[in-house]
Amino acid sequence: MLLYQQIKQYITKLIDDKQQGVKLPSERQLLEKFNSSRITVREALFRMETEGLIYRQNRKGWFVSPARLRWNPVKKVNYYQLAKEQGFTPNTQLVAINHGKAATVVYQAFEQTSSEIFWEVYRVRSLDERPVMLEEIYCQQRVFPQLHDKALEGSITTLFSQDYNIAICSEQSSIHVTALPDDKAELLNLNAGSPCIKIIRKRFCPQQRLIDYNIEYWVHGAIEIVVESY
Amino acid sequence: MLLYQQIKQYITKLIDDKQQGVKLPSERQLLEKFNSSRITVREALFRMETEGLIYRQNRKGWFVSPARLRWNPVKKVNYYQLAKEQGFTPNTQLVAINHGKAATVVYQAFEQTSSEIFWEVYRVRSLDERPVMLEEIYCQQRVFPQLHDKALEGSITTLFSQDYNIAICSEQSSIHVTALPDDKAELLNLNAGSPCIKIIRKRFCPQQRLIDYNIEYWVHGAIEIVVESY
DNA sequence: CAGTGGTCTAGACCACGAT
DNA sequence: TCGTGGTCTAGACCACTGG
Numbered sequence: 001m002l003l004y005q006q007i008k009q010y011i012t013k014l015i016d017d018k019q020q021g022v023k024l025p026s027e028r029q030l031l032e033k034f035n036s037s038r039i040t041v042r043e044a045l046f047r048m049e050t051e052g053l054i055y056r057q058n059r060k061g062w063f064v065s066p067a068r069l070r071w072n073p074v075k076k077v078n079y080y081q082l083a084k085e086q087g088f089t090p091n092t093q094l095v096a097i098n099h100g101k102a103a104t105v106v107y108q109a110f111e112q113t114s115s116e117i118f119w120e121v122y123r124v125r126s127l128d129e130r131p132v133m134l135e136e137i138y139c140q141q142r143v144f145p146q147l148h149d150k151a152l153e154g155s156i157t158t159l160f161s162q163d164y165n166i167a168i169c170s171e172q173s174s175i176h177v178t179a180l181p182d183d184k185a186e187l188l189n190l191n192a193g194s195p196c197i198k199i200i201r202k203r204f205c206p207q208q209r210l211i212d213y214n215i216e217y218w219v220h221g222a223i224e225i226v227v228e229s230y
Numbered sequence: 231m232l233l234y235q236q237i238k239q240y241i242t243k244l245i246d247d248k249q250q251g252v253k254l255p256s257e258r259q260l261l262e263k264f265n266s267s268r269i270t271v272r273e274a275l276f277r278m279e280t281e282g283l284i285y286r287q288n289r290k291g292w293f294v295s296p297a298r299l300r301w302n303p304v305k306k307v308n309y310y311q312l313a314k315e316q317g318f319t320p321n322t323q324l325v326a327i328n329h330g331k332a333a334t335v336v337y338q339a340f341e342q343t344s345s346e347i348f349w350e351v352y353r354v355r356s357l358d359e360r361p362v363m364l365e366e367i368y369c370q371q372r373v374f375p376q377l378h379d380k381a382l383e384g385s386i387t388t389l390f391s392q393d394y395n396i397a398i399c400s401e402q403s404s405i406h407v408t409a410l411p412d413d414k415a416e417l418l419n420l421n422a423g424s425p426c427i428k429i430i431r432k433r434f435c436p437q438q439r440l441i442d443y444n445i446e447y448w449v450h451g452a453i454e455i456v457v458e459s460y
Numbered sequence: 461c462a463g464t465g466g467t468c469t470a471g472a473c474c475a476c477g478a479t
Numbered sequence: 480t481c482g483t484g485g486t487c488t489a490g491a492c493c494a495c496t497g498g
Contacts, residue, residue, distance in 0.1 A: 050409040
Protein backbone atom coordinates (compact mmCIF):
# COMPACT_ATOMS: atom_id res chain seq x y z
CA MET A 1 0.00 0.00 0.00
CA LEU A 2 1.17 3.49 -0.80
CA LEU A 3 2.64 5.50 2.04
CA TYR A 4 0.06 8.27 1.91
CA GLN A 5 -2.66 5.64 2.09
CA GLN A 6 -1.11 4.23 5.25
CA ILE A 7 -1.05 7.71 6.73
CA LYS A 8 -4.70 8.17 5.73
CA GLN A 9 -5.54 4.90 7.43
CA TYR A 10 -3.76 6.01 10.59
CA ILE A 11 -5.59 9.34 10.66
CA THR A 12 -8.90 7.60 9.99
CA LYS A 13 -8.35 5.56 13.13
CA LEU A 14 -7.49 8.70 15.07
CA ILE A 15 -10.75 10.26 13.92
CA ASP A 16 -12.74 7.32 15.22
CA ASP A 17 -11.14 7.74 18.61
CA LYS A 18 -11.45 11.50 18.78
CA GLN A 19 -14.28 13.90 19.34
CA GLN A 20 -15.58 15.99 16.49
CA GLY A 21 -13.66 19.21 16.08
CA VAL A 22 -10.55 17.95 17.84
CA LYS A 23 -7.11 18.89 16.54
CA LEU A 24 -5.00 16.29 14.73
CA PRO A 25 -1.25 15.81 15.25
CA SER A 26 0.87 18.35 13.40
CA GLU A 27 2.28 17.59 9.98
CA ARG A 28 5.79 17.29 11.41
CA GLN A 29 4.66 14.84 14.06
CA LEU A 30 3.03 12.67 11.40
CA LEU A 31 6.12 12.95 9.20
CA GLU A 32 8.35 11.63 11.98
CA LYS A 33 5.95 8.85 12.88
CA PHE A 34 6.08 7.52 9.29
CA ASN A 35 9.70 8.47 8.49
CA SER A 36 8.24 10.37 5.64
CA SER A 37 8.28 13.88 4.20
CA ARG A 38 5.85 16.74 4.44
CA ILE A 39 4.75 16.33 0.84
CA THR A 40 3.52 12.81 1.50
CA VAL A 41 1.89 13.67 4.80
CA ARG A 42 0.11 16.57 3.15
CA GLU A 43 -1.01 14.35 0.28
CA ALA A 44 -2.85 12.22 2.84
CA LEU A 45 -4.28 15.23 4.65
CA PHE A 46 -5.49 16.94 1.47
CA ARG A 47 -7.25 13.80 0.30
CA MET A 48 -9.06 13.51 3.59
CA GLU A 49 -9.93 17.18 3.40
CA THR A 50 -11.48 16.58 -0.02
CA GLU A 51 -13.37 13.62 1.44
CA GLY A 52 -14.76 16.05 4.01
CA LEU A 53 -13.41 14.07 6.97
CA ILE A 54 -11.03 16.76 8.20
CA TYR A 55 -10.57 20.48 7.65
CA ARG A 56 -7.86 23.02 8.35
CA GLN A 57 -7.87 26.49 9.75
CA ASN A 58 -5.25 28.79 8.32
CA ARG A 59 -1.93 28.09 10.07
CA LYS A 60 -3.71 26.68 13.09
CA GLY A 61 -3.79 23.04 12.18
CA TRP A 62 -5.99 20.22 11.02
CA PHE A 63 -9.24 19.29 12.73
CA VAL A 64 -11.78 16.49 12.65
CA SER A 65 -14.92 17.50 10.73
CA PRO A 66 -18.14 17.54 12.78
CA ALA A 67 -21.33 15.99 11.38
CA ARG A 68 -22.81 17.59 8.28
CA LEU A 69 -25.84 19.85 8.31
CA ARG A 70 -28.60 18.30 6.22
CA TRP A 71 -30.27 20.96 4.13
CA ASN A 72 -33.13 20.87 1.66
CA PRO A 73 -32.82 23.75 -0.81
CA VAL A 74 -36.45 23.39 -1.85
CA LYS A 75 -37.98 23.72 1.59
CA LYS A 76 -37.53 27.28 2.75
CA VAL A 77 -36.61 26.53 6.33
CA ASN A 78 -34.97 29.07 8.59
CA TYR A 79 -31.25 28.44 9.20
CA TYR A 80 -31.53 28.64 12.98
CA GLN A 81 -34.46 26.28 13.12
CA LEU A 82 -32.78 23.78 10.81
CA ALA A 83 -29.52 23.82 12.72
CA LYS A 84 -31.17 23.48 16.12
CA GLU A 85 -33.32 20.58 14.95
CA GLN A 86 -30.12 18.76 14.09
CA GLY A 87 -28.43 19.49 17.39
CA PHE A 88 -26.14 22.35 16.34
CA THR A 89 -25.73 25.75 17.94
CA PRO A 90 -26.10 28.14 15.01
CA ASN A 91 -24.77 31.66 14.79
CA THR A 92 -24.65 34.46 12.21
CA GLN A 93 -22.12 37.27 12.16
CA LEU A 94 -22.45 40.39 10.06
CA VAL A 95 -19.07 40.95 8.42
CA ALA A 96 -19.78 44.01 6.32
CA ILE A 97 -22.52 46.01 4.68
CA ASN A 98 -21.66 48.32 1.79
CA HIS A 99 -23.62 50.14 -0.83
CA GLY A 100 -22.63 51.25 -4.28
CA LYS A 101 -21.98 49.62 -7.60
CA ALA A 102 -22.14 45.84 -7.75
CA ALA A 103 -20.60 43.24 -10.04
CA THR A 104 -21.91 42.92 -13.58
CA VAL A 105 -23.70 39.64 -12.86
CA VAL A 106 -25.80 41.44 -10.28
CA TYR A 107 -26.93 44.09 -12.77
CA GLN A 108 -27.72 41.37 -15.28
CA ALA A 109 -29.73 39.41 -12.74
CA PHE A 110 -31.75 42.46 -11.71
CA GLU A 111 -32.01 43.77 -15.28
CA GLN A 112 -30.95 47.18 -14.06
CA THR A 113 -28.73 49.82 -15.63
CA SER A 114 -25.41 50.58 -14.00
CA SER A 115 -26.78 53.66 -12.25
CA GLU A 116 -28.64 51.46 -9.77
CA ILE A 117 -27.21 51.34 -6.24
CA PHE A 118 -27.04 48.01 -4.43
CA TRP A 119 -26.62 46.89 -0.88
CA GLU A 120 -23.92 44.29 -0.44
CA VAL A 121 -24.21 42.35 2.80
CA TYR A 122 -21.56 39.85 3.94
CA ARG A 123 -22.44 37.39 6.66
CA VAL A 124 -20.65 34.39 8.13
CA ARG A 125 -22.71 31.54 9.52
CA SER A 126 -21.35 29.11 12.06
CA LEU A 127 -22.32 25.81 13.61
CA ASP A 128 -20.98 25.26 17.13
CA GLU A 129 -18.50 28.13 16.70
CA ARG A 130 -17.15 26.69 13.44
CA PRO A 131 -17.58 29.01 10.44
CA VAL A 132 -19.27 26.94 7.73
CA MET A 133 -20.70 29.44 5.27
CA LEU A 134 -20.01 32.86 3.84
CA GLU A 135 -22.97 34.65 2.32
CA GLU A 136 -23.09 37.66 0.01
CA ILE A 137 -26.49 39.28 -0.36
CA TYR A 138 -27.29 41.87 -3.03
CA CYS A 139 -30.48 43.92 -3.08
CA GLN A 140 -31.53 47.33 -4.33
CA GLN A 141 -31.00 50.30 -2.05
CA ARG A 142 -34.13 52.10 -3.22
CA VAL A 143 -36.25 49.02 -2.48
CA PHE A 144 -34.73 48.58 0.99
CA PRO A 145 -33.93 52.04 2.39
CA GLN A 146 -32.08 52.17 5.72
CA LEU A 147 -31.15 48.52 5.52
CA HIS A 148 -27.87 49.25 7.29
CA ASP A 149 -29.81 50.28 10.40
CA LYS A 150 -31.57 46.94 10.69
CA ALA A 151 -30.59 43.84 12.63
CA LEU A 152 -28.90 41.79 9.94
CA GLU A 153 -27.93 38.72 11.94
CA GLY A 154 -31.30 37.02 11.65
CA SER A 155 -33.44 35.80 8.82
CA ILE A 156 -33.34 38.15 5.84
CA THR A 157 -36.65 36.78 4.64
CA THR A 158 -38.30 37.76 7.92
CA LEU A 159 -36.67 41.19 7.81
CA PHE A 160 -37.90 41.81 4.26
CA SER A 161 -41.37 40.75 5.23
CA GLN A 162 -41.72 42.54 8.57
CA ASP A 163 -39.81 45.78 7.95
CA TYR A 164 -40.50 46.27 4.24
CA ASN A 165 -43.64 44.26 3.65
CA ILE A 166 -41.99 42.39 0.81
CA ALA A 167 -42.63 38.67 0.62
CA ILE A 168 -40.38 36.09 -0.98
CA CYS A 169 -42.43 33.58 -2.86
CA SER A 170 -40.17 31.62 -5.21
CA GLU A 171 -36.48 31.04 -5.73
CA GLN A 172 -33.98 29.56 -8.16
CA SER A 173 -30.73 28.03 -6.97
CA SER A 174 -27.68 26.95 -8.91
CA ILE A 175 -25.26 24.71 -7.04
CA HIS A 176 -21.77 23.72 -8.04
CA VAL A 177 -18.45 22.73 -6.56
CA THR A 178 -15.46 25.01 -6.80
CA ALA A 179 -12.43 26.14 -4.77
CA LEU A 180 -12.73 28.69 -2.00
CA PRO A 181 -11.47 32.04 -3.40
CA ASP A 182 -8.80 33.88 -1.40
CA ASP A 183 -11.00 36.69 -0.10
CA LYS A 184 -13.82 34.36 0.98
CA ALA A 185 -11.39 31.97 2.65
CA GLU A 186 -10.00 34.79 4.74
CA LEU A 187 -13.43 35.75 6.06
CA LEU A 188 -14.08 32.12 6.99
CA ASN A 189 -10.67 31.74 8.63
CA LEU A 190 -10.02 28.88 6.24
CA ASN A 191 -7.64 28.24 3.39
CA ALA A 192 -8.11 29.34 -0.16
CA GLY A 193 -8.17 26.44 -2.58
CA SER A 194 -10.12 24.01 -0.41
CA PRO A 195 -13.16 22.56 -2.16
CA CYS A 196 -16.40 24.36 -1.39
CA ILE A 197 -20.00 24.39 -2.52
CA LYS A 198 -21.08 27.59 -4.23
CA ILE A 199 -24.80 28.29 -4.30
CA ILE A 200 -26.16 31.16 -6.37
CA ARG A 201 -29.73 31.94 -5.41
CA LYS A 202 -32.27 34.32 -6.90
CA ARG A 203 -35.39 35.06 -4.89
CA PHE A 204 -38.55 36.52 -6.27
CA CYS A 205 -41.68 38.24 -4.97
CA PRO A 206 -45.18 37.05 -5.95
CA GLN A 207 -45.04 39.43 -8.96
CA GLN A 208 -41.91 37.56 -10.13
CA ARG A 209 -39.68 40.55 -9.56
CA LEU A 210 -36.16 39.71 -8.35
CA ILE A 211 -35.82 40.71 -4.70
CA ASP A 212 -32.40 39.51 -3.73
CA TYR A 213 -29.39 37.85 -5.30
CA ASN A 214 -27.42 35.62 -3.01
CA ILE A 215 -24.08 33.85 -3.20
CA GLU A 216 -23.25 31.27 -0.54
CA TYR A 217 -19.92 29.52 -0.07
CA TRP A 218 -20.29 26.42 2.09
CA VAL A 219 -17.39 24.52 3.60
CA HIS A 220 -18.01 21.37 1.61
CA GLY A 221 -17.61 18.92 4.48
CA ALA A 222 -20.17 20.82 6.56
CA ILE A 223 -23.23 20.27 4.41
CA GLU A 224 -25.29 17.54 2.82
CA ILE A 225 -27.98 18.54 0.36
CA VAL A 226 -31.22 16.61 0.54
CA VAL A 227 -33.84 16.77 -2.20
CA GLU A 228 -37.16 15.02 -2.61
CA SER A 229 -39.38 14.84 -5.64
CA TYR A 230 -42.84 13.50 -6.30
CA MET B 231 1.98 37.46 -6.27
CA LEU B 232 2.74 33.87 -5.35
CA LEU B 233 4.38 31.75 -8.01
CA TYR B 234 1.56 29.21 -8.20
CA GLN B 235 -0.88 32.06 -8.68
CA GLN B 236 1.16 33.34 -11.63
CA ILE B 237 1.09 29.84 -13.12
CA LYS B 238 -2.67 29.71 -12.56
CA GLN B 239 -3.04 33.03 -14.33
CA TYR B 240 -1.00 31.77 -17.25
CA ILE B 241 -3.07 28.60 -17.56
CA THR B 242 -6.27 30.61 -17.27
CA LYS B 243 -5.19 32.61 -20.32
CA LEU B 244 -4.38 29.40 -22.16
CA ILE B 245 -7.87 28.11 -21.40
CA ASP B 246 -9.45 31.21 -22.92
CA ASP B 247 -7.49 30.63 -26.10
CA LYS B 248 -8.09 26.92 -26.30
CA GLN B 249 -11.02 24.77 -27.23
CA GLN B 250 -12.84 22.82 -24.55
CA GLY B 251 -11.27 19.44 -23.97
CA VAL B 252 -7.87 20.44 -25.33
CA LYS B 253 -4.69 19.21 -23.63
CA LEU B 254 -2.61 21.62 -21.58
CA PRO B 255 1.22 21.80 -21.65
CA SER B 256 2.87 19.08 -19.58
CA GLU B 257 3.92 19.73 -16.00
CA ARG B 258 7.59 19.72 -17.01
CA GLN B 259 7.00 22.25 -19.75
CA LEU B 260 5.26 24.55 -17.27
CA LEU B 261 8.03 24.03 -14.73
CA GLU B 262 10.68 25.13 -17.22
CA LYS B 263 8.65 28.11 -18.38
CA PHE B 264 8.47 29.42 -14.81
CA ASN B 265 11.88 28.18 -13.58
CA SER B 266 9.92 26.40 -10.95
CA SER B 267 9.48 22.92 -9.53
CA ARG B 268 6.87 20.27 -10.08
CA ILE B 269 5.39 20.79 -6.64
CA THR B 270 4.54 24.39 -7.41
CA VAL B 271 3.25 23.66 -10.90
CA ARG B 272 1.05 20.92 -9.49
CA GLU B 273 -0.20 23.25 -6.74
CA ALA B 274 -1.54 25.53 -9.49
CA LEU B 275 -3.00 22.64 -11.47
CA PHE B 276 -4.71 21.05 -8.46
CA ARG B 277 -6.32 24.33 -7.49
CA MET B 278 -7.70 24.77 -10.97
CA GLU B 279 -8.91 21.18 -10.90
CA THR B 280 -10.79 21.93 -7.69
CA GLU B 281 -12.23 25.03 -9.35
CA GLY B 282 -13.51 22.74 -12.08
CA LEU B 283 -11.64 24.57 -14.83
CA ILE B 284 -9.38 21.68 -15.80
CA TYR B 285 -9.31 17.93 -15.23
CA ARG B 286 -6.78 15.16 -15.63
CA GLN B 287 -6.88 11.70 -17.03
CA ASN B 288 -4.67 9.19 -15.30
CA ARG B 289 -1.10 9.61 -16.64
CA LYS B 290 -2.38 11.14 -19.85
CA GLY B 291 -2.29 14.79 -18.93
CA TRP B 292 -4.36 17.80 -18.03
CA PHE B 293 -7.29 19.00 -20.11
CA VAL B 294 -9.58 22.01 -20.30
CA SER B 295 -13.00 21.27 -18.78
CA PRO B 296 -15.94 21.51 -21.19
CA ALA B 297 -19.13 23.33 -20.17
CA ARG B 298 -21.11 21.88 -17.25
CA LEU B 299 -24.29 19.90 -17.65
CA ARG B 300 -27.12 21.71 -15.89
CA TRP B 301 -29.26 19.23 -14.04
CA ASN B 302 -32.37 19.57 -11.91
CA PRO B 303 -32.62 16.68 -9.44
CA VAL B 304 -36.30 17.36 -8.83
CA LYS B 305 -37.44 17.15 -12.43
CA LYS B 306 -37.17 13.56 -13.54
CA VAL B 307 -35.77 14.21 -16.99
CA ASN B 308 -34.10 11.53 -19.06
CA TYR B 309 -30.28 11.83 -19.22
CA TYR B 310 -30.14 11.62 -23.01
CA GLN B 311 -32.81 14.23 -23.48
CA LEU B 312 -31.21 16.58 -20.99
CA ALA B 313 -27.75 16.25 -22.50
CA LYS B 314 -28.96 16.71 -26.06
CA GLU B 315 -30.98 19.78 -25.14
CA GLN B 316 -27.74 21.33 -23.89
CA GLY B 317 -25.75 20.43 -26.99
CA PHE B 318 -23.87 17.40 -25.69
CA THR B 319 -23.55 13.96 -27.24
CA PRO B 320 -24.49 11.63 -24.39
CA ASN B 321 -23.49 8.01 -24.03
CA THR B 322 -23.94 5.22 -21.48
CA GLN B 323 -21.69 2.22 -21.14
CA LEU B 324 -22.53 -0.86 -19.11
CA VAL B 325 -19.44 -1.72 -17.10
CA ALA B 326 -20.66 -4.68 -15.11
CA ILE B 327 -23.75 -6.44 -13.82
CA ASN B 328 -23.46 -8.79 -10.86
CA HIS B 329 -25.86 -10.41 -8.50
CA GLY B 330 -25.42 -11.60 -4.96
CA LYS B 331 -25.02 -10.02 -1.57
CA ALA B 332 -24.83 -6.24 -1.40
CA ALA B 333 -23.37 -3.78 1.05
CA THR B 334 -25.06 -3.33 4.42
CA VAL B 335 -26.43 0.10 3.52
CA VAL B 336 -28.37 -1.52 0.68
CA TYR B 337 -30.03 -4.03 2.99
CA GLN B 338 -30.86 -1.26 5.42
CA ALA B 339 -32.38 0.88 2.68
CA PHE B 340 -34.52 -1.98 1.39
CA GLU B 341 -35.32 -3.23 4.90
CA GLN B 342 -34.44 -6.75 3.79
CA THR B 343 -32.68 -9.57 5.57
CA SER B 344 -29.29 -10.63 4.36
CA SER B 345 -30.71 -13.59 2.45
CA GLU B 346 -32.05 -11.23 -0.22
CA ILE B 347 -30.20 -11.25 -3.56
CA PHE B 348 -29.50 -7.97 -5.32
CA TRP B 349 -28.54 -6.91 -8.78
CA GLU B 350 -25.59 -4.55 -8.87
CA VAL B 351 -25.32 -2.62 -12.12
CA TYR B 352 -22.34 -0.38 -12.93
CA ARG B 353 -22.66 2.13 -15.72
CA VAL B 354 -20.46 4.97 -16.95
CA ARG B 355 -22.07 7.98 -18.56
CA SER B 356 -20.21 10.27 -20.91
CA LEU B 357 -20.69 13.64 -22.53
CA ASP B 358 -18.91 14.06 -25.88
CA GLU B 359 -16.76 10.98 -25.17
CA ARG B 360 -15.68 12.31 -21.77
CA PRO B 361 -16.66 10.05 -18.85
CA VAL B 362 -18.48 12.26 -16.35
CA MET B 363 -20.40 9.91 -14.08
CA LEU B 364 -20.20 6.45 -12.60
CA GLU B 365 -23.46 4.92 -11.47
CA GLU B 366 -24.11 1.96 -9.19
CA ILE B 367 -27.67 0.65 -9.23
CA TYR B 368 -29.00 -1.83 -6.69
CA CYS B 369 -32.36 -3.58 -7.03
CA GLN B 370 -33.85 -6.88 -5.93
CA GLN B 371 -33.34 -9.90 -8.16
CA ARG B 372 -36.73 -11.39 -7.38
CA VAL B 373 -38.46 -8.14 -8.35
CA PHE B 374 -36.50 -7.86 -11.61
CA PRO B 375 -35.86 -11.39 -12.94
CA GLN B 376 -33.66 -11.70 -16.02
CA LEU B 377 -32.42 -8.14 -15.68
CA HIS B 378 -29.03 -9.17 -17.06
CA ASP B 379 -30.66 -10.06 -20.38
CA LYS B 380 -32.06 -6.57 -20.86
CA ALA B 381 -30.58 -3.58 -22.64
CA LEU B 382 -29.04 -1.68 -19.76
CA GLU B 383 -27.58 1.28 -21.61
CA GLY B 384 -30.79 3.29 -21.71
CA SER B 385 -33.13 4.71 -19.14
CA ILE B 386 -33.61 2.36 -16.19
CA THR B 387 -36.90 4.03 -15.39
CA THR B 388 -38.23 3.20 -18.84
CA LEU B 389 -36.94 -0.36 -18.57
CA PHE B 390 -38.63 -0.86 -15.19
CA SER B 391 -41.85 0.52 -16.56
CA GLN B 392 -41.97 -1.26 -19.93
CA ASP B 393 -40.44 -4.65 -19.11
CA TYR B 394 -41.60 -5.06 -15.52
CA ASN B 395 -44.60 -2.78 -15.29
CA ILE B 396 -43.15 -1.04 -12.25
CA ALA B 397 -43.46 2.71 -12.10
CA ILE B 398 -41.21 5.08 -10.23
CA CYS B 399 -43.22 7.78 -8.60
CA SER B 400 -41.11 9.53 -5.98
CA GLU B 401 -37.46 9.78 -5.03
CA GLN B 402 -35.15 11.04 -2.30
CA SER B 403 -31.65 12.27 -3.11
CA SER B 404 -28.77 13.07 -0.82
CA ILE B 405 -25.95 15.10 -2.37
CA HIS B 406 -22.54 15.77 -0.97
CA VAL B 407 -19.00 16.46 -2.05
CA THR B 408 -16.26 13.91 -1.48
CA ALA B 409 -13.13 12.51 -3.13
CA LEU B 410 -13.32 9.99 -5.95
CA PRO B 411 -12.52 6.56 -4.43
CA ASP B 412 -9.82 4.48 -6.11
CA ASP B 413 -12.08 1.88 -7.67
CA LYS B 414 -14.55 4.44 -9.06
CA ALA B 415 -11.72 6.59 -10.42
CA GLU B 416 -10.34 3.63 -12.34
CA LEU B 417 -13.67 2.98 -14.06
CA LEU B 418 -13.89 6.64 -15.06
CA ASN B 419 -10.28 6.72 -16.28
CA LEU B 420 -9.66 9.51 -13.82
CA ASN B 421 -7.59 9.97 -10.69
CA ALA B 422 -8.57 8.94 -7.21
CA GLY B 423 -8.66 11.84 -4.81
CA SER B 424 -10.13 14.42 -7.18
CA PRO B 425 -13.22 16.14 -5.80
CA CYS B 426 -16.49 14.63 -6.94
CA ILE B 427 -20.18 14.92 -6.24
CA LYS B 428 -21.75 11.84 -4.70
CA ILE B 429 -25.49 11.47 -5.07
CA ILE B 430 -27.34 8.75 -3.20
CA ARG B 431 -30.83 8.27 -4.56
CA LYS B 432 -33.71 6.14 -3.40
CA ARG B 433 -36.63 5.68 -5.77
CA PHE B 434 -40.08 4.50 -4.78
CA CYS B 435 -43.16 3.09 -6.45
CA PRO B 436 -46.63 4.57 -5.87
CA GLN B 437 -47.06 2.21 -2.90
CA GLN B 438 -43.92 3.80 -1.35
CA ARG B 439 -41.92 0.62 -1.68
CA LEU B 440 -38.22 1.13 -2.45
CA ILE B 441 -37.54 0.08 -6.05
CA ASP B 442 -33.93 0.98 -6.60
CA TYR B 443 -31.01 2.37 -4.67
CA ASN B 444 -28.58 4.40 -6.69
CA ILE B 445 -25.15 5.86 -6.09
CA GLU B 446 -23.79 8.33 -8.63
CA TYR B 447 -20.27 9.79 -8.71
CA TRP B 448 -20.10 12.90 -10.86
CA VAL B 449 -16.89 14.54 -12.02
CA HIS B 450 -17.48 17.74 -10.09
CA GLY B 451 -16.52 20.13 -12.89
CA ALA B 452 -18.97 18.45 -15.25
CA ILE B 453 -22.20 19.27 -13.47
CA GLU B 454 -24.20 22.18 -12.12
CA ILE B 455 -27.23 21.43 -10.01
CA VAL B 456 -30.26 23.63 -10.56
CA VAL B 457 -33.19 23.72 -8.15
CA GLU B 458 -36.37 25.77 -8.12
CA SER B 459 -38.90 26.17 -5.37
CA TYR B 460 -42.28 27.83 -5.09
C1' DC C 461 10.92 4.11 -26.91
C1' DA C 462 10.36 8.82 -24.97
C1' DG C 463 7.13 11.44 -22.48
C1' DT C 464 3.49 11.74 -19.16
C1' DG C 465 1.83 12.07 -14.57
C1' DG C 466 2.06 9.47 -9.66
C1' DT C 467 4.68 9.06 -5.67
C1' DC C 468 8.31 10.39 -2.66
C1' DT C 469 12.64 12.49 -0.28
C1' DA C 470 15.16 16.07 2.36
C1' DG C 471 15.63 19.90 2.83
C1' DA C 472 14.50 25.53 2.96
C1' DC C 473 12.34 30.15 4.35
C1' DC C 474 8.25 32.61 5.57
C1' DA C 475 3.83 34.51 7.94
C1' DC C 476 1.14 33.86 11.46
C1' DG C 477 -0.78 31.61 15.80
C1' DA C 478 -0.55 30.55 20.53
C1' DT C 479 1.76 31.59 24.82
C1' DT D 480 9.47 32.82 21.24
C1' DC D 481 8.36 28.56 19.29
C1' DG D 482 5.34 25.71 16.71
C1' DT D 483 2.10 25.69 13.03
C1' DG D 484 1.00 25.39 8.31
C1' DG D 485 2.04 27.91 3.47
C1' DT D 486 5.15 28.10 -0.16
C1' DC D 487 8.99 26.45 -2.72
C1' DT D 488 13.38 23.99 -4.59
C1' DA D 489 15.88 20.18 -6.93
C1' DG D 490 16.05 16.35 -7.40
C1' DA D 491 14.50 10.82 -7.65
C1' DC D 492 12.17 6.42 -9.31
C1' DC D 493 8.05 4.28 -11.05
C1' DA D 494 3.79 2.91 -13.96
C1' DC D 495 1.67 3.77 -17.70
C1' DT D 496 0.54 6.10 -22.43
C1' DG D 497 1.25 6.82 -27.06
C1' DG D 498 3.82 6.69 -31.14
